[in-house]
Amino acid sequence: MLISSIPTPQKGQPLGRFGQLALIGTLSLVPLTSSADEPQGFMEEASLETTLFYIYRDRDRRSGGMGPDGEGTPGAYASNLQHSTANLAVDFSSGHAGGVVGLDLAAFAAYDFQNRHQGTEFNFRPASTLWEERWDGKETNGASLYRAALKFKFGDMWGRLGYLQPQGTSVIAPNWSFLPGTYRGGELGARIGDLSLSYFHADRYKAPWYQSFYEFRQADGETIDYLHSLGARYEITEDLVLEAAFGQAQGYMDQGFGKVSYATQLNDSPLRLSYQAYAASDRHDDGSANDVYDGTAWQQVLTAHYDQGAFDWRLEFSWVHAPWVSGLLPAANDHPLCIV
Numbered sequence: 001m002l003i004s005s006i007p008t009p010q011k012g013q014p015l016g017r018f019g020q021l022a023l024i025g026t027l028s029l030v031p032l033t034s035s036a037d038e039p040q041g042f043m044e045e046a047s048l049e050t051t052l053f054y055i056y057r058d059r060d061r062r063s064g065g066m067g068p069d070g071e072g073t074p075g076a077y078a079s080n081l082q083h084s085t086a087n088l089a090v091d092f093s094s095g096h097a098g099g100v101v102g103l104d105l106a107a108f109a110a111y112d113f114q115n116r117h118q119g120t121e122f123n124f125r126p127a128s129t130l131w132e133e134r135w136d137g138k139e140t141n142g143a144s145l146y147r148a149a150l151k152f153k154f155g156d157m158w159g160r161l162g163y164l165q166p167q168g169t170s171v172i173a174p175n176w177s178f179l180p181g182t183y184r185g186g187e188l189g190a191r192i193g194d195l196s197l198s199y200f201h202a203d204r205y206k207a208p209w210y211q212s213f214y215e216f217r218q219a220d221g222e223t224i225d226y227l228h229s230l231g232a233r234y235e236i237t238e239d240l241v242l243e244a245a246f247g248q249a250q251g252y253m254d255q256g257f258g259k260v261s262y263a264t265q266l267n268d269s270p271l272r273l274s275y276q277a278y279a280a281s282d283r284h285d286d287g288s289a290n291d292v293y294d295g296t297a298w299q300q301v302l303t304a305h306y307d308q309g310a311f312d313w314r315l316e317f318s319w320v321h322a323p324w325v326s327g328l329l330p331a332a333n334d335h336p337l338c339i340v
Contacts, residue, residue: 042102045095053087053178055122083115085122087178089146096153104164106147108179108208112139121209122177129214130207144211146182161186168198169231171247171255177208184213185226194235201228218252220289225250239263252290255280272305280322287325297322 059082064075089108096102110123115138123139149162160167163182165174168189174181185202203226204213216224229247236242239262246256261274279298284290299320306313 040095040099042094042097045102047093049089049091049093051089051091053089053122054084055086055120055178056084057120058082079116081117081119083117083120084113085115085120086111086113087122089179091147096151100152100154102151104147104149104151104160105145107143107145109141109143110139111141115139123209124211125209127210128212129210131214131217139209142211144206144208146179146206146208156191157189159186159188166198166200166229168196168200169233169243169245170198170200170229171231171245171257172200172202172227172229174205175207179208181205181207182213183227196233197231199228199230201226203227216249218249218290219292222290224252251283253280253282253292266306267308269306269308272303274301274303276301276303291325294323294325 059080060077061080062074062077064073087108087110089106091104091106093104094102112120112123115123118136118138120139124142124144125133126137126140127133145163147163147165149160149164151160152158163184164187165180165183166172166187168187172183174183182205183200183202184204184206185200187198187200189196189198191197204215206213216227218224227247227249229245231245232243234242241261243259243261244257246254248254255278257276257278259274259276261272263270263272265271277298277300279296280293281296282290282292284292297320299318299322301319302317304313304315
């Protein structure tokens with residue numbers, strides 16, 4: 001699975017005394033809608049959604065080591081993050097002109113009202129790309145496109161090309177802040193009865209805290225020309241679904257996953273169960289920086305999700321086998337090429 005989490009630039013430090021404190025407000029508007037009786041077309045099916053996030057965080061972090069059970073001597077708590085940041089996103093999705101061709105456009109802007117330290121994680125890094133990153137300097141205000149794609153559909157086939165995120169079943173997924181990272185590539189899909197197939201291909205990526213696209217790289221810095229993934233989803237019944245996908249980073253890494261999910265009712269409330277298995281294997285076996293795993297790394301996960309009234313109950317069991325050879329990939333939090 002090519003999914004990773006939001007990074008904190010101060011890597012390797014213990015979590016602060018208060019963790020993350022955030023106030024988030026959202027406003028969504030969808031002024032362009034249509035009903036089944038209206039004409040179908042580019043504008044008749046179009047939608048426009050605007051979302052506003054406001055985040056305030058005040059976090060202290062202890063300096064020094066971890067203490068008696070770790071290494072070093074813990075130091076005093078000091079202010080680590082203190083900022084108030086706003087994100088504004090505008091997302092336009094057209095219908096299909098002539099029932100065939102459409103356009104998706106989405107952008108977001110970020111603004112710090114105040115920021116005492118670097119590392120807000122919700123604005124843009126001063127480096128324009130991951131590979132120029134030095135992890136110094138405060139975030140900057142700005143704006144960025146996170147989706148700009150032509151789309152088409154023809155019968156049970158569909159496709160997208162441009163700046164986008166995968167929609168079909170895939171081992172490729174973007175980083176997320178409040179908004180997703182962006183791939184430069186294309187996706188094709190088809191539905192055959194209860195079976196859905198999709199293929200995704202990309203040659204550039206942009207995490208949501210950078211404003212420019214950058215190439216993929218191996219652990220030793222060598223450029224990866226492309227990522228691609230082929231996935232399938234089969235609906236045995238409305239409640240029982242099978243999913244599987246296989247993907248590759250050209251010349252570097254193979255990854256795959258399988259999932260079975262089941263939805264039912266317990267005391268008239270929805271219960272969702274799933275089993276998921278992920279695997280990753282590098283293409284190198286020479287002890288170099290690109291020899292990431294000792295054999296095949298895998299993760300198995302059992303989940304149960306139960307909604308009852310105002311309460312949302314989650315139970316998860318995971319089992320991971322991922323022996324490293326070279327250690328963690330450089331800047332893995334910003335590069336969607338590591339198994340979690």
